[in-house]
Amino acid sequence: MPRLPETLNTFYLIARREFLTRVRSRFFVIGTLVLMVLLAGYIVLQTQVINRTVPTSKLAFVGDAQVLAQPLQAAANAEGIKLQIRSVPDLATGEAQVRSGALDALISGDATSPQVDVKEDLSSTIAAPLNQIVKAVALNRALAASGSDPSVVEGKVAGAGINVRSLDPNATVRTQREVVGIFTAALLYVALLLYGQLVAMGVIEEKANRIIEILLSTVRPRQLLFGKVAGIGLMGCLQLALLGVVGLVATSRTHAIIVPNVGIVAVAGGLVWFVLGFVLFALIYAAGGSLVSRQEDAGAVIAPITMLIVGTYLAYFFVAANPDNPIGVAMSIVPPFSPILMPGRIATGDATAWQIALSVVLAIAAILGMNALAARIYTNSVLRIGARVGFVEAWRGVA
Numbered sequence: 001m002p003r004l005p006e007t008l009n010t011f012y013l014i015a016r017r018e019f020l021t022r023v024r025s026r027f028f029v030i031g032t033l034v035l036m037v038l039l040a041g042y043i044v045l046q047t048q049v050i051n052r053t054v055p056t057s058k059l060a061f062v063g064d065a066q067v068l069a070q071p072l073q074a075a076a077n078a079e080g081i082k083l084q085i086r087s088v089p090d091l092a093t094g095e096a097q098v099r100s101g102a103l104d105a106l107i108s109g110d111a112t113s114p115q116v117d118v119k120e121d122l123s124s125t126i127a128a129p130l131n132q133i134v135k136a137v138a139l140n141r142a143l144a145a146s147g148s149d150p151s152v153v154e155g156k157v158a159g160a161g162i163n164v165r166s167l168d169p170n171a172t173v174r175t176q177r178e179v180v181g182i183f184t185a186a187l188l189y190v191a192l193l194l195y196g197q198l199v200a201m202g203v204i205e206e207k208a209n210r211i212i213e214i215l216l217s218t219v220r221p222r223q224l225l226f227g228k229v230a231g232i233g234l235m236g237c238l239q240l241a242l243l244g245v246v247g248l249v250a251t252s253r254t255h256a257i258i259v260p261n262v263g264i265v266a267v268a269g270g271l272v273w274f275v276l277g278f279v280l281f282a283l284i285y286a287a288g289g290s291l292v293s294r295q296e297d298a299g300a301v302i303a304p305i306t307m308l309i310v311g312t313y314l315a316y317f318f319v320a321a322n323p324d325n326p327i328g329v330a331m332s333i334v335p336p337f338s339p340i341l342m343p344g345r346i347a348t349g350d351a352t353a354w355q356i357a358l359s360v361v362l363a364i365a366a367i368l369g370m371n372a373l374a375a376r377i378y379t380n381s382v383l384r385i386g387a388r389v390g391f392v393e394a395w396r397g398v399a
Contacts, residue, residue: 010223011230018231022198023238032239036246043250056082057126060094062108068133075129083126112138115163182320185344187240189313191274192339193306195236196281200289200302202228203378207293221379229282233275240274276363277339281305283367283374290378292388300388312340323350333359335366 022028057076061069069085076083086103088094094106098117105126106117112134116122206212215224288301319328319341332341332351338359345351377395 007223010219011227014219014224014227015230015234018202018228019234022232022235028235028239032242035239035243039243040246040250043247056084057104057123058084058086058102059105059107059126060086060088060097060103062088062091062094062106064111065107065109065114067111067137068107068114068130071133071136072126072130075133076126079125079129081125081129109163112141113163182316182344184347185313185316185320185340187243188274188277188340188343189309191236191240192277192281192309195232195278196285196305196309197302198232199229199282200285201295201298202232203286203289204292204295204298207290208295222375225283225286225375225378229279229286233278233282236278237271237274240271244271273339273343276360276367280335280339280363280367280370281309283370287374287377290381291390293384297388308336309340312337316341316344320344320348320350323348329355333362335359335363338363 059069059072073083073085075081088097088103088106091106091108094103094108095117097103098106098119101119104118105122107114107130108117109115114134116127116130203212206215212224219227284305285302288305289298291301292298315328315331315337319325319332322328323345328341331337332345333355342351342356342359346356380395381393
């Protein structure tokens, strides 16, 4: 126990050196600023340009409300609104098509007070002219029914209007969660690749210029390994936190998503899983990097790890599209897939509490296991300069 303070101090010094060296570099400062600008610009572009592109609205009319179809089509054509009128055999079929997304709105009931069924909400570009047409129909009918009594006519027209009913009020939030889930998985995918490879290349660079021999004359291989992983991990957390803050500010300003309900949970969960995922994969990358001594040979040891991360990210789209699939659920719980899949499922709201808890426990267990494996490989191979060290040789520690 008396050696613990010295060990922790050595670990702290190595991690601090690694963190400050990289954070102060132009690559980190310029790269972070560029990423922040690109992220904010994309969010603004998404909400101000892409989301303002007016799609074709698909509507259907049932019963007496069918008299509104032709004047609404004429009004849409005059205003340059893209409108497509479809026919449905009955109300039930129309509601089913609204729920499935085949129809944007179903207008039914009395033409002077029609009910408008929508999945989420009714576009203002459709609601405004439709309301005007409904009032015009109410005016004409009131004139025909009440003769020349202006008070009766005014009362009929004032009471005319559409009644919007949402068939799936949670669709908007669910869509937001899906977008945040994809963004979270993509960000973690890029972060694990980028920072993990930084660890591997750092180990190889120190072996190639023989700095490793000087460092290991004063510290132990395990201390150097864990200090490097911690230092680069802290740099990654700082960069991701800055990007997360920019993303939250940009989305709150542009109202791209509901920040209190979706964004903050995604950012916090993403950071937690970045720490778990980074430590796990950084240990793997460090062990792989210690097997070679030249940058030219890095691809041979990095490629399999990179393929694993890329494959996991591609699997996320299957998991997101099939949230209740047993295979997808199992993959999101079990490492090494969980660091990318689970935070995405948390953002979409598909992960249950027990699944999250179990995935965290398994991730920590995997880190402890990889800790022992990576430390042994790193210790036995990091001082062997020259030819590539085989995995079996590194494990056994034989020359």
